[in-house]
Each structure stands twice: as structure tokens, then as C-alpha cells.
Amino acid sequence: MTDVAALMSDMGRRARAAADALRATSPQARTDALTRLASGLRAAEAEILAANARDIENARASGLSDALIDRLALTPARVEGMAVAVETIAAQPDPVGAEMARWTPANGLDIARVRTPIGVLGVIYESRPNVTADAAALCLRSGNAAVLRCGSDCLESSRAIAAVIAQTVAEAGLPADAVQLVPVADREAVGAILSGLDGAIDLIIPRGGKSLVARVQSEAKAPVLGHLEGLCHTYLDAAADLDVARRVTLNAKMRRVSVCGATETLLVDRAAAARLLPPVAADLIAAGCELRGDAEARALVPSMIEAAEADWTSEYLAPVLSVRIVDGVSGAVDHIRRYGSGHTEAIITTDAQAAQRFADGVDSAIVLINTSTQFADGGEFGFGGEIGISTSKLHARGPVGAEQLTTYKYLVRGQGQTRP
Amino acid sequence: MTDVAALMSDMGRRARAAADALRATSPQARTDALTRLASGLRAAEAEILAANARDIENARASGLSDALIDRLALTPARVEGMAVAVETIAAQPDPVGAEMARWTPANGLDIARVRTPIGVLGVIYESRPNVTADAAALCLRSGNAAVLRCGSDCLESSRAIAAVIAQTVAEAGLPADAVQLVPVADREAVGAILSGLDGAIDLIIPRGGKSLVARVQSEAKAPVLGHLEGLCHTYLDAAADLDVARRVTLNAKMRRVSVCGATETLLVDRAAAARLLPPVAADLIAAGCELRGDAEARALVPSMIEAAEADWTSEYLAPVLSVRIVDGVSGAVDHIRRYGSGHTEAIITTDAQAAQRFADGVDSAIVLINTSTQFADGGEFGFGGEIGISTSKLHARGPVGAEQLTTYKYLVRGQGQTRP
Missing domain, CATH: 3.40.309.10 (Aldehyde Dehydrogenase; Chain A, domain 2)
Structure with a gap:
């Protein structure tokens, strides 16, 4: 029996350390990780499909509807689609470090507003295995560490995909814990993410139906970026x-x-x-x-x-x-x-x-x-992908791609000025 | 005896209507209101100082410390300082409607990201009367409606300032309820703002000491932009x-x-x-x-x-x-x-x-x-003023001026395109 609370707390600590280490990585290393991830998904097609077959068997046994099983099912074409999506995100400009503005006010200081990662993102989604690859790719592109919690019905498929992510992240020299998948199906893990993992989670992103998003928005102790519905x-x-x-x-x-x-x-x-x-x-x-x-x-x-x-x-x-x-x-x-x-x-x-x-x-x-x-779609907007469409008015609105998963800091360069 | 719940609920409804009406106003009208506000504060100096004298008398009677009374006290120079601060904000470029980016992805659509007001801001502050003028000016510059809740010790001064705001807003042709001051000292009013006024409040901004900000962050049902401390x-x-x-x-x-x-x-x-x-x-x-x-x-x-x-x-x-x-x-x-x-x-x-x-x-x-x-100050950064310095990583970070009190929408211009 797993101690889920201890497991999640440890994941939070490791994600925070990975986020700190990610700040020192280069855009090239992140692009390299994404390119390797696309190839890795293609190379692991057999393992991913075998894991997916186990998910589907379990889903049939527990009486899941045909529509939900279709949502869960992977094919060689769908694995290729995942790889292409990751490549599209790899081809996007890396947002981290970009100067959004730079100016000199009357005091003579050189002030720049520079994009930075948010830190640690907690992504909670339903039984679409491709979200595991999509979310990982968008988090890596934006320099964020991720704690991914997939629907329990796609846990086997997601673990197979997460194994590829872990390998390619390590090969590219990024922190090993940059992307972590919650490895157990226990619902307690969702509650732990919603609690913010002792402050380790900077932003929670629910991706799924209205009831999931509503639960996340009402229970979360950390900020949430989600869309409730598209009316x-x-x-x-x-x-x-x-x-x-x-x-x-x-x-x-x-x-x-x-x-x-x-x-x-x-x-x-x-x-x-x-x-x-x-x-x-x-x-x-x-x-x-x-x-x-x-x-x-x-x-x-x-x-x-x-x-x-x-x-x-x-x-x-x-x-x-x-x-x-x-x-x-x-x-x-x-x-x-x-x-x-x-x-x-x-x-x-x-x-x-x-x-x-x-x-x-x-x-x-x-x-x-x-x-x-x-x-209304991040791909159509030219964002290379999206983790959702925000109907919140704060932070990010509309399609949420890698750029929308960043914040900024001010970098102020002086020559010894003191304030009068 | 005032029914505070009904009063606050009504203020929320009127603020929402004012926010909708503000969207149709021009930058020129908002600048005009700010310029009139600066002149109006100078013209009303005698009334404002008389109201402030009543606040100070009450504060002495209730045994407030000399330091807090000094924070509360207005002088002709401090009234002039308020007017100058409003003029500085009036001179800032109006952020609303500015195109932040515009591009055409492969589908041929013309996509613009355009700044818009957030909507209704609830500002909760302590006994500094000048914040009434400052916060009103930043909200007007950014096209937001405001519900202002001052510390009870400066209610008389703030009411005098709010009367000037109401008059100048009306003269400039802006919605009369664009800036509303909670006119009663009851603490219940703070709880009402924290509850979000039935969804009317888009963002709560606490401006004050650590205990105020911590209370707001822990109790608020609407998003909060605040800074806890500057260590x-x-x-x-x-x-x-x-x-x-x-x-x-x-x-x-x-x-x-x-x-x-x-x-x-x-x-x-x-x-x-x-x-x-x-x-x-x-x-x-x-x-x-x-x-x-x-x-x-x-x-x-x-x-x-x-x-x-x-x-x-x-x-x-x-x-x-x-x-x-x-x-x-x-x-x-x-x-x-x-x-x-x-x-x-x-x-x-x-x-x-x-x-x-x-x-x-x-x-x-x-x-x-x-x-x-x-x-670390909005004025020094060239923002013309600030409503605070955000230590949140989401939405706005660092000094919060008029531009940081906006969000954006996407304006997409097509010629009959359909999505394949």
C-alpha cells in the first residue's frame, strides 16, 4: 500500500527543485529535449500501444462506455499525432528570457521586463493519453516543471509515455524531475495537488470537462487557470x-x-x-x-x-x-x-x-x-498547441500556449544610482 | 441603521453596470476626468481639510497613536500632492485598446491581442486618505470600475475626496458609478467585498499592512492581487x-x-x-x-x-x-x-x-x-503611480500601475473563413 500523502509531498519537493534547476537551462537544451521526445514517442510506439491495450482491457472490464474507450484508445496514427504535436511545440520560439519591454525612466535606470517560467504547474486531466505528451511539451517549452495527474483510466498509457519523457529529458541534460507523472490511481493524489503540495505548486491547470474544472476551482488552494465552458x-x-x-x-x-x-x-x-x-x-x-x-x-x-x-x-x-x-x-x-x-x-x-x-x-x-x-484554438492561433482556453480574465485569456505559461520579472541595470 | 448587505450588493450591481458602460468611453474622456479630478481636489481643499479635521478629532478621541494620526493627517501640501499624483496618472498613455501584438497565422486570419479593462476592482486599504484619489485615478486610467473601501479612521476625509471624484466623473461624461466609496464604517462591508459581491468583483486589491493582505488572501472568494511583504x-x-x-x-x-x-x-x-x-x-x-x-x-x-x-x-x-x-x-x-x-x-x-x-x-x-x-516603486519605474507591488507570479508582478490593471482580448478579423 502506497502512502499517497508522502508520495505527493515528495513529488512537490522534487518539482520545486527541478523548477529552480530549469531556470539555469538553455532554450537549446529545451528544444533538444522536445525533439528527442518526438523521436522517442515514435520509437516507443510498441510499448505505448501495449500499455494502452492494458488500459482498454481494464476499461472494458469496468464497463466504460464505448465513447470513453474511443477517447482513451491509441493507434499508430494517434502516436504519430502526439509526436507531430511535440515537434510543433519544439519549433515554437522559446519564450523564456525574451525581453517584453525595455526603457529608461527619468532616474536613468535601464529597466527590462523579461519573461520567466512560472515555476511548478500541476496539470489535472482526464483519460486522454495524448495530454501527457502535450502538457509535458508545453511545460518544457516554457521552462516550467510539471506534476501531471492523468485520469485513472489512462494510467498505463500515460506511464509508458512518461517513461519516454523521463528518458529524453535526461538525455537532453534537463533536471530528471522536470516532468513527473503521478504514478498511482488513488483519488487522494488529486486532493494533494489541489492543496498546493505545501506551496510547491504555483498554478493548477485543469484540462477536462465542466465538472472537473468546477471541482478544481472550488477546492484549489493554489491559483487555477481553467475554462469552465464555451457558450x-x-x-x-x-x-x-x-x-x-x-x-x-x-x-x-x-x-x-x-x-x-x-x-x-x-x-x-x-x-x-x-x-x-x-x-x-x-x-x-x-x-x-x-x-x-x-x-x-x-x-x-x-x-x-x-x-x-x-x-x-x-x-x-x-x-x-x-x-x-x-x-x-x-x-x-x-x-x-x-x-x-x-x-x-x-x-x-x-x-x-x-x-x-x-x-x-x-x-x-x-x-x-x-x-x-x-x-478558437491555440493551434489555429499559431501557438503550436494549447493546454486549454482560459475564460479567466487574469493572467492569461483565450488559448494558453507556452508563452501564456510564463510570467515576468524586471531586470534593472544601474551604475551605482541611489534613490533621492 | 444601514442594511450593509443590501447596500453592498447594490454597489456591486452598479459597479458592474458602470464597468460595462466604461468600455464604451474614450481615452480622451478618461483623461478629461483625471484632469478635472486634479483641479477639483485643489478647489475642494477647504472641504477636504475640514473633513480630515473631523477624522483626526475622532481618532484622538478613540486613542489612536500619534504615528497613525500622522498617517491620517492631511495638510495643504498633502492635498496638492494628491492632485499632482492624479495629474501624473492623467499624463500616462491610456492602456485600453492598445494592440499588444498582431499577426497572421497560416489560416490567413488577422489576429490582434488588444488590452481591455479587467472590469470591477475592489480596493481595500487602510487609513491613508490619499489612496482614495490614487486608486480612483489608476482605475479610471485603466477603464475599470472601482469599489473603494477605506479604513474607518479616514472615512470622513475619503468621503470628501469621493465627492470630488463623483462630480468630476459626471462632468467628464463617465458613468456616475465608475468609482464608488463604501460610505459606511461597518466591518461587514469588507466581508461583502471579499465574498465578491455576487460575482461583480473581478479582482480584489488589498493595499496595506501584512495582516490586512493576509486576511484578504485567505478569505477572498475572488482573485486577489497583493503583496505580502518585501523581504x-x-x-x-x-x-x-x-x-x-x-x-x-x-x-x-x-x-x-x-x-x-x-x-x-x-x-x-x-x-x-x-x-x-x-x-x-x-x-x-x-x-x-x-x-x-x-x-x-x-x-x-x-x-x-x-x-x-x-x-x-x-x-x-x-x-x-x-x-x-x-x-x-x-x-x-x-x-x-x-x-x-x-x-x-x-x-x-x-x-x-x-x-x-x-x-x-x-x-x-x-x-x-x-x-x-x-x-522598487511604480513612480520610479515610470508608471506614473502604483496601487502596490505584486509578489504574486500570476497576472502582474512588481509595481502595479494602470497597464497592469488591464487584461486583453483577441480580436480576429476574417473574410468569411471557415475552419477545415
């Missing part, structure tokens, strides 16, 4: 181009319905609803989407189901869309302020002033003009 | 210039002993302690500073008191300095990692490599080379 809106303005409105709305809802950037509510300007809504709705219906509208929307598209109040607050993650007629930009902004989750909103319009009023009025992490909410 | 170190490297070491150390400790940037521990490289410490110590002793040293330091300066373990963790805020002999940069970094508070540390050296190793190894908000820790 995204697309607003069709009176000045929308019909062709853009049709293509973008269909993509925003139906490209993948299970991602946090999928549009969940369509808002349509009353002034052009008769022109815009029927063809947009026809495309969605043809693609298999269920529409739930208010009375005015249903008057234009009679096949719609009647929307209830709960529909404005539902992140369906399914081929269902709520539809509401609003009074122009201000009506759309009011609806989003009341019901939105601060994630991602789009306006479709040819009117630049309307676009600006929408962008100013909506207080969300991402505001898109004439394009699809499904672009 | 600052100055390290004299073997390669230090003696003249710089003498002038900078004396300034770092003795310029003002009560500020958070005052040096509390002097670390001296063993390799040059005999050369550096005696003259540096003589200057400090001559200036009235008590020295508490380890055995090696006392061997060089016999008049030193013996330092106890508690001296390495004491923020004296007094003319007292602990002194320790260490093994070069790595010894200094080890000591600071173990005992420091992550605020500000300085190295005195002519060796650029030693300076770089110190800067890389020390994980503090501000690292200074060959200059005084007393420069």
Missing part, C-alpha cells in the same frame, strides 16, 4: 453578407459539435432576420442540426422547436442550436453579457462600425469578425 | 566596486526604512567580505542602523549583535539590518530562495556573468544590478 455565440448583423453568414454559421456549429469553440446560440438581427435566417437554418437542418428558437425565429422557420430559458445557458456540445432574434448589435451584446461564458463570440457583418461596437461591447476572450468560432 | 536582499559580490557597495547599501537600507523596497538582509561574498563589509557596516552604524550578523560577519565587525534564525525572515521596516556571509552568487541565491519573499533583490558587482547568474537564479519580481532596492 459561444454567432451574431448575424443586418449588414451581413448572406453567403458568409451561411458558410460561417454552418461551420461554427457543425464542423465539430463537441469542441468548446462550437457555437451554441445563433443571434439574428431583427432588421434582416427574414433575409438571413431561413437560408442559414435550411443549411443547418440539412446537416442534421436541431434548432430551438424564440417565437420570432419560429415564425420564420416553422420547423424549429420552441426554445426554453435553459436553452440560452446550455453548452450542448451536440448538433443542437438555440436561435434568438435581437435588436441589432446592442441586443446581441446584451444577450451575450447575460448568458455568455466569456469564451468566444463572432459577428457576421460588412459594417465596420457595427463590428467595432460588437468587439468593444462583448467582454469575451476571443471576438471574431466574419469568421467561425471554431477557430 | 529584500542586497548582495555584495566579490567583484563589487567598494564605493558603489557603500553608497547603494546605505541607500537601500536607510533612505526610508518603512517602505517595502527597503533592504532587510545584506549578503556578503566570503571571498571579499574583509574588504567590503567593514566600511559598508561603518556607514550604516554611523547612520544609526543596528546590525545583526552571523558569526563570520561579527568576526569582521565586532559591534554587531548576534543574528537569530528569525532575523532572516524579518521584514523589520526599521533601522535594523541582518548580515550574512555567503559563498558567492550561488550562496546568495540559495539564501534568497529559502528566506526571500519574491519582491526585490540587488547584486553589487562589476562582473557581468555574476550579475547574469544572480538575475537568472533569483525568482523575484525585481532584480537590480548595481543599484538600490529602494527603486
Whole structure:
């Protein structure tokens, strides 16, 4: 029987020491570790797939649903995908040490704001084995030490991946404890991370469903960077181009319905609803989407189901869309302020002033003009990957890549100045 | 009798509405409000001083110490100082709407990261009336709404200042509730702000002593940006210039002993302690500073008191300095990692490599080379003012001016792109 409390406390101490040692490593060494990790994952394909087969066997035995088993399952293509993701992160510029600003105020001091790692990140995720490689790569790129806690269903797969990480980190000369995976399935380990491991954890990142993130946010004693949900809106303005409105709305809802950037509510300007809504709705219906509208929307598209109040607050993650007629930009902004989750909103319009009023009025992490909410993704933003999309307003907002996993310090160079 | 819970809840709702309305105001309007505020403070000098006299009378009656009464007392010169501070903040560039970055990834989207206000800030401070004007000015400059809670001892003075703020905000056409002062002394109001006012407060900023900040950090349900203490170190490297070491150390400790940037521990490289410490110590002793040293330091300066373990963790805020002999940069970094508070540390050296190793190894908000820790100040950094110095690693670190009171959103401009 493992003493989980002692194990976790020891992991915290080692992570803190690794974080201190990582500060002295070079960007080249971190890139080297990432490049080796990509190769190492390819070389260990057989071991990783064998471990994954054990996870799947256990999952079947404990009656996990087919959908969850699919999420857990690895294939040669998925292992290759992990390696490519790590290579993409390796190709990103190393953020550590970058000068964000440098200036000389009246006192003559040379002041630079320089990016630094945050320290130790605690990442808690569900049963997607690829997150083990992704999270490790983003933490290494940003110079942070990591304590990774995977869902218990993917522990065997994650241990196989963590073994590759440990080997490549050592080969590149980085601290051996730079990335540690919690090696046991006990739920007590999650509580230990949430407690902050005696101050060793600087930031907790939950990556997973709403209930996981909500638990982490309510129980954590250390700061948390997480997103609760993506209740995204697309607003069709009176000045929308019909062709853009049709293509973008269909993509925003139906490209993948299970991602946090999928549009969940369509808002349509009353002034052009008769022109815009029927063809947009026809495309969605043809693609298999269920529409739930208010009375005015249903008057234009009679096949719609009647929307209830709960529909404005539902992140369906399914081929269902709520539809509401609003009074122009201000009506759309009011609806989003009341019901939105601060994630991602789009306006479709040819009117630049309307676009600006929408962008100013909506207080969300991402505001898109004439394009699809499904672009809410660190990869699409050019970040080489993401550990999640933050709906917090503090520290980092929107996609969280390596740069967003840094903080800064001020480096002040003087020549013996004293303060008067 | 006031229903404090209802009052606070109403203030929260009005602050949220004001924050939404502030998003539609122009930088010019915010500058106009600040300029009017500076003039308004000068014009209301008589009313402000009369209100302050009532505060002082109450404070005397309740037996407040002379030191605390001095902190509370306003004079014509101090009112003028408030006006000048507001003018300095008015002259700062408005951070809202500034493009922090703009790029086009492979998908052809035009992505901009744009500064935005955080929303509603709850500022809790002690009995310094000038903070009412300072905090209001920094919140207005950054486009945030504010709920200000002053120490009960300065409530009359703060109400007089808040009346000027309300008038000038209205004259400039900003939302009337942009800056609200809690108008009652009940301690229940602090608890209400810490509860987050039903989600209306985005960020709580405690400005005051260690016990206030610690209470806020432990009880707050909303994010907190605060600094716990400034346990600052100055390290004299073997390669230090003696003249710089003498002038900078004396300034770092003795310029003002009560500020958070005052040096509390002097670390001296063993390799040059005999050369550096005696003259540096003589200057400090001559200036009235008590020295508490380890055995090696006392061997060089016999008049030193013996330092106890508690001296390495004491923020004296007094003319007292602990002194320790260490093994070069790595010894200094080890000591600071173990005992420091992550605020500000300085190295005195002519060796650029030693300076770089110190800067890389020390994980503090501000690292200074060959200059005084007393420069840890937003005004000295050119921020026009500060609401405090953050020792948190997340969101903002070091001096917190108007720019640090912002967040960002992504503004993505497309031409009908859909995601493949």
C-alpha cells in the first residue's frame, strides 16, 4: 500500500527543485529535449500501444462506455499525432528570457521586463493519453516543471509515455524531475495537488470537462487557470453578407459539435432576420442540426422547436442550436453579457462600425469578425498547441500556449544610482 | 441603521453596470476626468481639510497613536500632492485598446491581442486618505470600475475626496458609478467585498499592512492581487566596486526604512567580505542602523549583535539590518530562495556573468544590478503611480500601475473563413 500523502509531498519537493534547476537551462537544451521526445514517442510506439491495450482491457472490464474507450484508445496514427504535436511545440520560439519591454525612466535606470517560467504547474486531466505528451511539451517549452495527474483510466498509457519523457529529458541534460507523472490511481493524489503540495505548486491547470474544472476551482488552494465552458455565440448583423453568414454559421456549429469553440446560440438581427435566417437554418437542418428558437425565429422557420430559458445557458456540445432574434448589435451584446461564458463570440457583418461596437461591447476572450468560432484554438492561433482556453480574465485569456505559461520579472541595470 | 448587505450588493450591481458602460468611453474622456479630478481636489481643499479635521478629532478621541494620526493627517501640501499624483496618472498613455501584438497565422486570419479593462476592482486599504484619489485615478486610467473601501479612521476625509471624484466623473461624461466609496464604517462591508459581491468583483486589491493582505488572501472568494511583504536582499559580490557597495547599501537600507523596497538582509561574498563589509557596516552604524550578523560577519565587525534564525525572515521596516556571509552568487541565491519573499533583490558587482547568474537564479519580481532596492516603486519605474507591488507570479508582478490593471482580448478579423 502506497502512502499517497508522502508520495505527493515528495513529488512537490522534487518539482520545486527541478523548477529552480530549469531556470539555469538553455532554450537549446529545451528544444533538444522536445525533439528527442518526438523521436522517442515514435520509437516507443510498441510499448505505448501495449500499455494502452492494458488500459482498454481494464476499461472494458469496468464497463466504460464505448465513447470513453474511443477517447482513451491509441493507434499508430494517434502516436504519430502526439509526436507531430511535440515537434510543433519544439519549433515554437522559446519564450523564456525574451525581453517584453525595455526603457529608461527619468532616474536613468535601464529597466527590462523579461519573461520567466512560472515555476511548478500541476496539470489535472482526464483519460486522454495524448495530454501527457502535450502538457509535458508545453511545460518544457516554457521552462516550467510539471506534476501531471492523468485520469485513472489512462494510467498505463500515460506511464509508458512518461517513461519516454523521463528518458529524453535526461538525455537532453534537463533536471530528471522536470516532468513527473503521478504514478498511482488513488483519488487522494488529486486532493494533494489541489492543496498546493505545501506551496510547491504555483498554478493548477485543469484540462477536462465542466465538472472537473468546477471541482478544481472550488477546492484549489493554489491559483487555477481553467475554462469552465464555451457558450459561444454567432451574431448575424443586418449588414451581413448572406453567403458568409451561411458558410460561417454552418461551420461554427457543425464542423465539430463537441469542441468548446462550437457555437451554441445563433443571434439574428431583427432588421434582416427574414433575409438571413431561413437560408442559414435550411443549411443547418440539412446537416442534421436541431434548432430551438424564440417565437420570432419560429415564425420564420416553422420547423424549429420552441426554445426554453435553459436553452440560452446550455453548452450542448451536440448538433443542437438555440436561435434568438435581437435588436441589432446592442441586443446581441446584451444577450451575450447575460448568458455568455466569456469564451468566444463572432459577428457576421460588412459594417465596420457595427463590428467595432460588437468587439468593444462583448467582454469575451476571443471576438471574431466574419469568421467561425471554431477557430478558437491555440493551434489555429499559431501557438503550436494549447493546454486549454482560459475564460479567466487574469493572467492569461483565450488559448494558453507556452508563452501564456510564463510570467515576468524586471531586470534593472544601474551604475551605482541611489534613490533621492 | 444601514442594511450593509443590501447596500453592498447594490454597489456591486452598479459597479458592474458602470464597468460595462466604461468600455464604451474614450481615452480622451478618461483623461478629461483625471484632469478635472486634479483641479477639483485643489478647489475642494477647504472641504477636504475640514473633513480630515473631523477624522483626526475622532481618532484622538478613540486613542489612536500619534504615528497613525500622522498617517491620517492631511495638510495643504498633502492635498496638492494628491492632485499632482492624479495629474501624473492623467499624463500616462491610456492602456485600453492598445494592440499588444498582431499577426497572421497560416489560416490567413488577422489576429490582434488588444488590452481591455479587467472590469470591477475592489480596493481595500487602510487609513491613508490619499489612496482614495490614487486608486480612483489608476482605475479610471485603466477603464475599470472601482469599489473603494477605506479604513474607518479616514472615512470622513475619503468621503470628501469621493465627492470630488463623483462630480468630476459626471462632468467628464463617465458613468456616475465608475468609482464608488463604501460610505459606511461597518466591518461587514469588507466581508461583502471579499465574498465578491455576487460575482461583480473581478479582482480584489488589498493595499496595506501584512495582516490586512493576509486576511484578504485567505478569505477572498475572488482573485486577489497583493503583496505580502518585501523581504529584500542586497548582495555584495566579490567583484563589487567598494564605493558603489557603500553608497547603494546605505541607500537601500536607510533612505526610508518603512517602505517595502527597503533592504532587510545584506549578503556578503566570503571571498571579499574583509574588504567590503567593514566600511559598508561603518556607514550604516554611523547612520544609526543596528546590525545583526552571523558569526563570520561579527568576526569582521565586532559591534554587531548576534543574528537569530528569525532575523532572516524579518521584514523589520526599521533601522535594523541582518548580515550574512555567503559563498558567492550561488550562496546568495540559495539564501534568497529559502528566506526571500519574491519582491526585490540587488547584486553589487562589476562582473557581468555574476550579475547574469544572480538575475537568472533569483525568482523575484525585481532584480537590480548595481543599484538600490529602494527603486522598487511604480513612480520610479515610470508608471506614473502604483496601487502596490505584486509578489504574486500570476497576472502582474512588481509595481502595479494602470497597464497592469488591464487584461486583453483577441480580436480576429476574417473574410468569411471557415475552419477545415
